[in-house]
Amino acid sequence: MKRSTMYFRMITASIARRRSRMLVALLAVTVGATILAGLVMVYYDMPRQMGEQFLAYGANMILVPNGDSEGMTEDEVQEAIGAIGGVESDISYCYESATINDAPIIITGCDLDKTYATSPYWQIEGALPSKPGEILVGLEQAQFFSLHVGDTVSIAYLPPDATAATAGVNLNGAVEGKVFQGFTVSGILDTGGSEENYFFMSDKDMEALIGRSLTYDVTELRINADADELQADVEKIEANVPGVSPQLVKRITESQTTVLSKLSALVLLVTVITLALIMITVATTMTAVVTERRREIGLRKALGASDGSIMFEFMGEGLLIGFIGGLLGSFLGFGFAYLVSTNVFNSTITFLPALIPVTIIVALAVTALACILPVRNATKVDPALVLKGE
Amino acid sequence: MALLELKNVYKIYGDLHALDDVSLKIDVGEWVAIMGPSGSGKSTVMNIIGCMDKPTRGEVLLDGVDIANESSRGLTDIRRDKIGLIFQQFHLINYLTALENVMVAQYYHSMPDEKEALEALERVGLADRAKHLPSQLSGGEQQRVCVARALINHPELILADEPTGNLDESNEKIVLDLFRQLHDEGTTLIVVTHDAEVGAAAERVITLEYGKVTSEDGDTSFGKVARRDVV
Numbered sequence A: 001m002k003r004s005t006m007y008f009r010m011i012t013a014s015i016a017r018r019r020s021r022m023l024v025a026l027l028a029v030t031v032g033a034t035i036l037a038g039l040v041m042v043y044y045d046m047p048r049q050m051g052e053q054f055l056a057y058g059a060n061m062i063l064v065p066n067g068d069s070e071g072m073t074e075d076e077v078q079e080a081i082g083a084i085g086g087v088e089s090d091i092s093y094c095y096e097s098a099t100i101n102d103a104p105i106i107i108t109g110c111d112l113d114k115t116y117a118t119s120p121y122w123q124i125e126g127a128l129p130s131k132p133g134e135i136l137v138g139l140e141q142a143q144f145f146s147l148h149v150g151d152t153v154s155i156a157y158l159p160p161d162a163t164a165a166t167a168g169v170n171l172n173g174a175v176e177g178k179v180f181q182g183f184t185v186s187g188i189l190d191t192g193g194s195e196e197n198y199f200f201m202s203d204k205d206m207e208a209l210i211g212r213s214l215t216y217d218v219t220e221l222r223i224n225a226d227a228d229e230l231q232a233d234v235e236k237i238e239a240n241v242p243g244v245s246p247q248l249v250k251r252i253t254e255s256q257t258t259v260l261s262k263l264s265a266l267v268l269l270v271t272v273i274t275l276a277l278i279m280i281t282v283a284t285t286m287t288a289v290v291t292e293r294r295r296e297i298g299l300r301k302a303l304g305a306s307d308g309s310i311m312f313e314f315m316g317e318g319l320l321i322g323f324i325g326g327l328l329g330s331f332l333g334f335g336f337a338y339l340v341s342t343n344v345f346n347s348t349i350t351f352l353p354a355l356i357p358v359t360i361i362v363a364l365a366v367t368a369l370a371c372i373l374p375v376r377n378a379t380k381v382d383p384a385l386v387l388k389g390e
Numbered sequence B: 001m002a003l004l005e006l007k008n009v010y011k012i013y014g015d016l017h018a019l020d021d022v023s024l025k026i027d028v029g030e031w032v033a034i035m036g037p038s039g040s041g042k043s044t045v046m047n048i049i050g051c052m053d054k055p056t057r058g059e060v061l062l063d064g065v066d067i068a069n070e071s072s073r074g075l076t077d078i079r080r081d082k083i084g085l086i087f088q089q090f091h092l093i094n095y096l097t098a099l100e101n102v103m104v105a106q107y108y109h110s111m112p113d114e115k116e117a118l119e120a121l122e123r124v125g126l127a128d129r130a131k132h133l134p135s136q137l138s139g140g141e142q143q144r145v146c147v148a149r150a151l152i153n154h155p156e157l158i159l160a161d162e163p164t165g166n167l168d169e170s171n172e173k174i175v176l177d178l179f180r181q182l183h184d185e186g187t188t189l190i191v192v193t194h195d196a197e198v199g200a201a202a203e204r205v206i207t208l209e210y211g212k213v214t215s216e217d218g219d220t221s222f223g224k225v226a227r228r229d230v231v
């Protein structure tokens, strides 16, 4: 039999047949490795997770007409989108003033099917307009005008060129040149924000009502990029599309960065504490183990073991525990990360195979470090004590 | 030819002379018993001969080499290569089987050889207990495993400190028979014992009292020196 075979037989027997003590150390390493592997996996995945999370709360860049221009044309918007990459969705809004029974309102034309992508938090009672002549009414306006899903409403639009020149007041008090159009309320929009003050209709209905093709007042973009990339995108659009002024939605991108850096500090702290705890537990256990096994150490020395082989054997037991703990921990850590990911972030996590060797190496390093002192103490045992009947 | 020679050996703990000017010579192949009352220095002299301790003063020649001047690493090498140890408290490694305990001695000496280790167990009548843990063996069986372990590397010298102190009569007899066989094969045996029968089996009895050799011929009646090392 090879000496190495006997070596492994001895250290595995020591761990397998003297379970109680070594289990404590193994448990410590496993739990520690689980936490570390899990944290690293969640942390590694976090920017992606956070990106998705924050994007889920809407756009992170808006385009508005540049200073003197009245509105952005469809072409200008497409040019801006083409100038940058990573645009996951976009929606352009055109706002106009109109009236209902002479009370002023704001009507908005947009591609309604796109609203879900940039505004997933919109809550609609009823449905989005799907046919010509349907309209989505903001909650405030619905309450003000007592509108319900299925009601019809007549919206009057006064073209800007009509007001000054051709407008006159007729006997009924109605303004000449006004265009009237009847709409059916398909849904009531509840957002908790300013959207509740508007009436939304499709681009086509809006064009029909105001009698010309739309120019847009604002385009919301959802871009998958971090803060730096977004800033670069702003510069690209400014340089390439003169009619468009891009603006970052600061609230979202900045908090995203802040949260990430705070979390990374937290992860680092937890990592350091966990490593320290594993080390303390393993060192304490190994110290107890060495004390417990003084007679055995003395006996081994009496049988001719050198200090080096005593260290090699105890270190081997420590490292075997480190290895098993690291291996278990890397898999349990994935489970832990998966749970955190599904419960906290509502998304799945990508398994990092590289984390298995990394976790094992870290666990080995930590146990080795923790074992140095106890193992050195083991060599100080006097072989003579075995002959003295204690 | 002397295998072992102690010349004016002292071991002093504070004021206590555990060994007080001990000189003795043991030839190759001799079977010697060391007897004496408790505390007379028997284990102390065994520790020194067994290269596990150094004398305070004096020369200890093993195969002509003065082990009193060896480094602890040198002592480890000598112990491993030349000496087989048997203890009163068995001292088996409790998580290893009988067979593995024997193989540990091979492991530190040279190469573990399962077949040879099994033969050693067979020799002490424990082939069928090879896979048992020490806790599954009786005291006598454990001591026989120790004997198998002590003889596995064919040492020149076997040291046994009270080997039968914890054994019943039948196991004592088995161990003594094994000693006889080893003696017949030419192994030098030094056996510390309280037991007159074990002492009588040896060729020569050295008696210690208060750290001094009081007889070298088998006269086991103690009380030849007054205790004068307690000042």
Ligand SMILES: Nc1ncnc2c1ncn2[C@@H]1O[C@H](COP(=O)(O)OP(=O)(O)O)[C@@H](O)[C@H]1O
Pocket (backbone or CB within 6 Å): A388, B013, B016, B017, B018, B036, B037, B038, B039, B040, B041, B042, B043, B044, B045
């Ligand atoms: N490490 C030590 N420190 C102090 N005194 C010791 C030590 N080892 C042995 N002694 C003392 O030396 C004397 C001889 O001890 P020992 O050789 O063990 O006797 P025994 O003949 O019973 O085996 C005893 O008085 C014992 O108390």
Ligand SMILES: [Mg+2]
Pocket (backbone or CB within 6 Å): B042, B043, B044
């Ligand atoms: Mg003794």
